[in-house]
Amino acid sequence: MSLKKKLGLGVASAALGLSLIGGGTYAYFNSVATTNNAFTAGTLNLAASPTTIIDVKNIKPGDWMNRTFKLENNGTLDISKVYLYTNYTVSGPNLKGDDFGKHIIVHFLKNEDKSSILGPSNVIASKTLYELKNMSPDAVKNQSPSFLGIQGGEKSGLDAGTKDNMYVKFEFVDNGKDQNEFQGASLQLEWKFDAQQTAGENK
Template identity: 35%
Template sequence: MTIRHELVMSIILAALGLSLITGGTTAYFTDVFSTDNQITTGSLDLGANKETIFQIEDLVPGDTQESRFELTNDGSVDMKEIILHASYEVVDKGEPNNGDNLGNYILVELLLNQDEEETRIFEKTLSELNDNSMPIVESFPAGDIAKNFTVRLTLVDNGEDQSHFQEDQLELNWEFKAIQQDGDAENGE
């Protein structure tokens, strides 16, 4: 054998030895695990047992009318609070009111009835409530029992002539807005 032949043979043997060494050290185990995940959002659903809380006719100064209603959390998300937004419009059908606002004379008292106790939430005139938002419930968990309310409306007798309000009509709108509880930052454990 010539040197050239020995050199080629040595290179081939070295390459074969190197491939056997590296080939034997690259063997490894593998395993794969996959998961199927689902993410859904909750629902915020404020329910009420009535669409009309009051339908009052022939109210005169000094009269008080009372009505009851309930609000429910029909969703899957806890409510942080419920806010009442009140607005009204007076339809002057009788004598001119000359700037006198019927809402100044209608006193609204809202009570929460829970556990056989009445808790006054507020007592204000309609004009004080008009275009204002008032929190009426704090923390209303999903699936909790209904919140029962009593509302009393009184046409205040101011001791003076209120004849200019005769035949007037007041269109009252109450909008209840539920706000979700603050989100939780969990680490997924």
Template identity: 35%
Template sequence: MTIKKKLGVGMASAVLGLSLIGGGTFAAFNDTATVNNHFASGTLKLSVGSNEGNKPNNFDISNMKPGDSVQRKYRLENAGTILIENIFMTVKAKEYSNNDSGATLEEFLNQFEITLYNVHSKNDGEYNDKNSLIKENTSVTLKDLVKGDLSGKIKGRYMTEGKVNLAPIGISNNSRSSTSKGNTLVIMIKFKEDSSKTDNGEFYQNKFMNNTVNFDINFEATQ
């Protein structure tokens, strides 16, 4: 952007008036100034890393059976240059196979109970209702997370616009955030145990044997 500033215009007009009367010549003074500007957009970047040493940060589990559970710990960090206001977590399921058992995707996802914990140095290892993101006496399944059916199930401070918001957990080691100091997010997934049987005497969960599904956990940072 260039800004030009003309000086001496009033003087030139005065001299012009005299020249018309006196028949002489005149000269106008001129001056310019340039303001150089620069705009650069910042970087909004959320880093989600494992907080368990060499363990992977994804869930890639085979041969799970009812009663089995697995957990992962995550550290949220601002790796960009712009303040982070919200961290939304959503889940998307894909590539489901029921091994010709007749089970539906929603039925299979409903077999996995999800628990989310906000763990910090003072309560590390203590996973209980107090530091859970889920309301007491409430169950959340993988199906609920995929469908976004979370009304009345997640504690109010962790919900924004109908989505799970991890901002209260905080972002570690970076002042470019409106969230508190970073803690650890723990995601625990348990394969439910159901002893109910069908009319022919088989366990209801038999139809989930050799079922497979891929699912993505998405973390969206917004300013």
């Protein structure tokens, strides 16, 4: 066989080998497992009961008002914090520029479930509505005093399916001065409770 024929046969054999490697079929063992997975998010659902905490008429300087309400976690996720935001509007026929909110004081807003025998867990203590507009206290934090490092009452936060009992005392303060401009005045108070989730965790 001539050298030319040998070279041609070698090239043809190499091409056939490459075609078998690139596009040929081969046999193998195989085993497949399939999983079906899901991610379902939980819910934050905070409710205040009743939705109107106070609606009082014909108050005068020196009057005070005690009220109770509940914060309820109706969701499936635990709540770590509930921030309280205060806002109000004032109207009246005799207003001269003073802020009615400076004359309504919250003597206390306490969380009874977080309180201990050593003292109440006060969310708010002796603040006017005017002062509270610039604050955002946590309504479900255990702020009661501790003894030997032991905190009485429930831990901070609000677990799913639980509720906290809240007590509040308002007063229209008698400052001993002329407060006639507030005759017939009305203050519309909005308390917004903003629930926050707990930190992420390994599931």
